[in-house]
Amino acid sequence: MLSSYRYSRLVQFADTDLAGVVHFTWIAKYMEEAEHALWRAAGLTIAPADSPLRYPRVSITIDFKAPLYFEETVEDHVTVTAMSRRAIRYAHTLTRGDTIIATGTMTAVCVKQDVSGMQATDLPDDVRAKLAVMPS
Amino acid sequence: MLSSYRYSRLVQFADTDLAGVVHFTWIAKYMEEAEHALWRAAGLTIAPADSPLRYPRVSITIDFKAPLYFEETVEDHVTVTAMSRRAIRYAHTLTRGDTIIATGTMTAVCVKQDVSGMQATDLPDDVRAKLAVMPS
Amino acid sequence: MLSSYRYSRLVQFADTDLAGVVHFTWIAKYMEEAEHALWRAAGLTIAPADSPLRYPRVSITIDFKAPLYFEETVEDHVTVTAMSRRAIRYAHTLTRGDTIIATGTMTAVCVKQDVSGMQATDLPDDVRAKLAVMPS
Amino acid sequence: MLSSYRYSRLVQFADTDLAGVVHFTWIAKYMEEAEHALWRAAGLTIAPADSPLRYPRVSITIDFKAPLYFEETVEDHVTVTAMSRRAIRYAHTLTRGDTIIATGTMTAVCVKQDVSGMQATDLPDDVRAKLAVMPS
Numbered sequence: 001m002l003s004s005y006r007y008s009r010l011v012q013f014a015d016t017d018l019a020g021v022v023h024f025t026w027i028a029k030y031m032e033e034a035e036h037a038l039w040r041a042a043g044l045t046i047a048p049a050d051s052p053l054r055y056p057r058v059s060i061t062i063d064f065k066a067p068l069y070f071e072e073t074v075e076d077h078v079t080v081t082a083m084s085r086r087a088i089r090y091a092h093t094l095t096r097g098d099t100i101i102a103t104g105t106m107t108a109v110c111v112k113q114d115v116s117g118m119q120a121t122d123l124p125d126d127v128r129a130k131l132a133v134m135p136s
Numbered sequence: 137m138l139s140s141y142r143y144s145r146l147v148q149f150a151d152t153d154l155a156g157v158v159h160f161t162w163i164a165k166y167m168e169e170a171e172h173a174l175w176r177a178a179g180l181t182i183a184p185a186d187s188p189l190r191y192p193r194v195s196i197t198i199d200f201k202a203p204l205y206f207e208e209t210v211e212d213h214v215t216v217t218a219m220s221r222r223a224i225r226y227a228h229t230l231t232r233g234d235t236i237i238a239t240g241t242m243t244a245v246c247v248k249q250d251v252s253g254m255q256a257t258d259l260p261d262d263v264r265a266k267l268a269v270m271p272s
Numbered sequence: 273m274l275s276s277y278r279y280s281r282l283v284q285f286a287d288t289d290l291a292g293v294v295h296f297t298w299i300a301k302y303m304e305e306a307e308h309a310l311w312r313a314a315g316l317t318i319a320p321a322d323s324p325l326r327y328p329r330v331s332i333t334i335d336f337k338a339p340l341y342f343e344e345t346v347e348d349h350v351t352v353t354a355m356s357r358r359a360i361r362y363a364h365t366l367t368r369g370d371t372i373i374a375t376g377t378m379t380a381v382c383v384k385q386d387v388s389g390m391q392a393t394d395l396p397d398d399v400r401a402k403l404a405v406m407p408s
Numbered sequence: 409m410l411s412s413y414r415y416s417r418l419v420q421f422a423d424t425d426l427a428g429v430v431h432f433t434w435i436a437k438y439m440e441e442a443e444h445a446l447w448r449a450a451g452l453t454i455a456p457a458d459s460p461l462r463y464p465r466v467s468i469t470i471d472f473k474a475p476l477y478f479e480e481t482v483e484d485h486v487t488v489t490a491m492s493r494r495a496i497r498y499a500h501t502l503t504r505g506d507t508i509i510a511t512g513t514m515t516a517v518c519v520k521q522d523v524s525g526m527q528a529t530d531l532p533d534d535v536r537a538k539l540a541v542m543p544s
Contacts, residue, residue: 013454014159014437018152018206018319019326019385024304025150025297029422032297032434036421040479047290047478057296061333067390070154070455071448098409100313118339147540149308149318150301154455155521160435160440160465165286168432172285182285183342183426193432197469203526206319240347254294254475286431290424290478297422342426 002042003134007034011072021067027102028062031092034076035106038090042130053124057109058087062104070098079128079134086110086120088131139270140215143170147208157203163238164198167228170212171242174226178266189260190224191244196225198240208232215270222246222256224267275406276351277322293339294297294351298376300334304363306348307378308336316400325396327380330359334376344368351406358392360403392397410450411542412487415442419480429475435510436470438467439500442484443514449540461532462491466495470512480504487542494518494528498540 009029015026036046046055068074075095082089087109094101110127111118143166151162172182182191204210211231218225223245230237246263247254279302287298288390298393308318318327340346347367366373382399383390415438423434444454454463476482483503490497495517502509518535519526 013153014161016154017149018154018156019328020154021328021390022441023150024329024332026299026301030302032422033420034478045479049477054291056291056293056339058492059333059335060296061331063312063331064329067328069443069457071453100532105476118293148301148305150304155462155464157464160468163282163434164433164436168286169284169417170365172343181343183470185341190427192429193472194425194470196432196470197467200465203464205321207308211424254429285425286433288426289421290426292426292429295422 001130001132002038003007003132004077005034005038005041006077007037007078009033009071009074009076011074011085012070013070016070019111021069024064027064027068028060029068030074030076030094030103031062031078031106034078035090035108038078040129044130052113052114054111054118055088056111056118057106058109059107060104061100064102065100066096068101074101080131081105081134083123083128083131083133085122088123107123109121137266138174138191139268140213141170141174141177142253143173143212143214145169145210145212147206147210149206150207155195157205160200163200163204164196165232166210166212166230167198167214167242169230170214171226171244174214175267180266181226185186188250189257189272190249191253192247192254193242194245195239195243198238200238201236202232204232204237210237215239216267217270219259219264219267219269221258224259254270273404274310275404276349277306277310277313278380279309279348279350279375281305281346282344283340283349288342293341296334296336299336299340299366300332302346302348302366303334303350303376303378304356306350306364307362307380310350311403316402324385325393326383326385326390328383328390329378330381331379332376334374336374338371340366340368340373346373352403353377353406354402355395355403355405357394360395370400378387409469409538409540410446412485413442413446413449413538415484415486416443417482417484418439419476419478419482421478424478429477432470432472434503435472435476436468437483438482438502439486439512439514441468442500443498443516444488452535452538458493460520460522462519462521462526463530464519464526465514466517467515468512470510472510473508474504476504476509482509488539489513489542491531491536491539491541493530496531
């Protein structure tokens, strides 16, 4: 069972904006990429091709601490901090070397998707078997 | 029947990159937005909710003529230049006032999408009834 | 002086993801677009070409309430909820008709940008003259 | 001197659209990422922090051959096919295993950027010393 993952990512040109730094929505994308990398490391995928289950975000918070620049390497340490019957909460810390770039939280919920839309549903057994809350 | 459309768009902050100008992939997105606006103006949608038909691009060409900046208004004049049984070809001219920002072409093909993937198929009757090639 | 703005936006194809809904980072982009539209309505720009001042985000929170789909129109009601010497806090409510899509907050800080990076600095007089906190 | 590079990239969730495949503008972004990776492999950067030189695209062509899906690995083989005094032309072939996903060309031009805009200028010596046209 996995509770955390360290995801490393090179900043690409298209991630930047006219202020010369990474646009804030890319910090959020790096966090999502880290979450999905944690799932892969646990032997899971967030979007199984043969399943109606999806894991949309229901809340995010991000505090931006320092600017991040083109071709820098950022590391996101993502940790599972809570799991309920239907939701998983993650904490994120993004760093460039010893500098904290951003911290954040994201809560994703399990939904069943069909033509009528999305309905919250219980996390499947394989997710419960492979992801665990980090002991505090 | 419609053969062309003039789509107007304000440049947003997130469309820019560290060079201070609109990133080239956003020029391509403006062209796709204009194509979809042409379809709406013709009473169509590129992604009907109750249909397996989709219209992915099979080729694009873009020539970039002048930089485009934050909060400028760009207009894309999109024209249907060819229709075959399964494909539609568009020409695009993006301008800011009298300045040409970019010109391009895009060819989209009609596909039927199911679990096995995408298969090219004939354009449906309502598309043929509402879009027409611009007389030259 | 302006304290709020209602920004309307059509969901574009590229805003969606494989779950068939608007990707969560686009909700954040819509909020930024609304903020900049508020500034324009107040006679301001967030990125004056002849100034070293920029307004990066230092924190965001978003709660996602309902999925948003291609070609729907979303409205973001953005309100200035606090101003300090160097920072502005906004509240956002995104709706599609009577349905709340998301709520959120964003805090932006005024920085002076030069080759050495970004340094927090006081909000300029024209911003103080044209934006005001919404009376509660 | 380097003439080509093989860039490998995992497809991220945010790269996909409601058709369930990678959005075409992301194919263009992968090509730009590969170009920049070629520059890094040659000991160069496309955006030196202490230089007014930038390398915007002046033309692109892309043919899309097969859909690409979430969590697949795509490889872009980028090759320098021509260099003039001010411009570099690249050819790109994107593959997933033995399947060709897309082929394309991109031409970038060297510009000097200042407050008055962008002016085309000669490629600097270090770029000429480290990148070379692939012998045919």
